[in-house]
Every structure is written in structure tokens, then in C-alpha cells.
Amino acid sequence: MDLPPSSYHDSLEELWDEEEEAEEVKTVMKIVPSVYHQYLDVFSKVKAENLPPHHACDHYIELEGSLPPVGVIYSLSNHESDTLRAYVSENLGKGFIQQRSS
Structure with missing residues (x-):
């Protein structure tokens, strides 16, 4: 007997993700x-945790000889600085951003 697609889950983790997303939507x-409300998917933290799939037309722009100035652009409070470090650390870990190699 086949289960309907909406009740079939490949793993327990997938089920938890679905439940987490349902709670998040509420x-x-x-x-x-x-x-x-028609744009609720834009606010989904679960969907934001994943990058879109790679395609044949993936690209990046390399600007030779144009490095950003080194130094602080503007001062941050301790809280802002801690928040920035946490954001950078989290997104480096996910692979959403990469450390500058130049």
C-alpha cells in the first residue's frame, strides 16, 4: 500500500524540518x-539555511587590482561587533560566504 506523498518522509530529520517549518510559518x-502572507516563504529561516543548487551558468566576478580599503569603515558598539562576528562565523561555517584570499 502506497502512502500519500504528503505523509511520506525519507528520514526523521526531514519530518522534524517540516514540523519546524510549520511552526515557523505560524x-x-x-x-x-x-x-x-502570499510571500511568507521569503521569511522562512529554514529555506534561508540552504543555498540554491549550482547551475551550468554559475559565475563570479573577479575584480583584479581593486581591493577594498583595509581598516574599520565605522565604529561598532561591543554588542554590534559581537553580533557581526557571530554572523560572519555562522555564515563561514555554512559556506554562504568565503574568507578573502587576497
């Missing part, structure tokens, strides 16, 4: 005005 619906 929370976001409370915060986001109803006029924007």
Missing part, C-alpha cells in the same frame, strides 16, 4: 501583516 503569520 509564528511569521502572527508578525507579518496579512496582505503579505
Whole structure:
């Protein structure tokens, strides 16, 4: 007997992700005005945790000889600095950003 696609899960982790996303949608619906509910997927933290798949046309732009100036652009409070470090650390770990090699 085949199960309907909506109730079939490859793993327990997939089921947990789906439940987590359902809870997240409920929370976001409370915060986001109803006029924007058609765009709720934009607010999904679960979906934001994954990069889109690679395609044949993936590219990057290499700007030779143009390095950003070294130094602090503007001062940050301790809290802002800690938040920035946490963000950079988290996204380096996920592979969303890469450390500059030049």
C-alpha cells in the first residue's frame, strides 16, 4: 500500500524540518501583516539555511587590482561587533560566504 506523498518522509530529520517549518510559518503569520502572507516563504529561516543548487551558468566576478580599503569603515558598539562576528562565523561555517584570499 502506497502512502500519500504528503505523509511520506525519507528520514526523521526531514519530518522534524517540516514540523519546524510549520511552526515557523505560524509564528511569521502572527508578525507579518496579512496582505503579505502570499510571500511568507521569503521569511522562512529554514529555506534561508540552504543555498540554491549550482547551475551550468554559475559565475563570479573577479575584480583584479581593486581591493577594498583595509581598516574599520565605522565604529561598532561591543554588542554590534559581537553580533557581526557571530554572523560572519555562522555564515563561514555554512559556506554562504568565503574568507578573502587576497
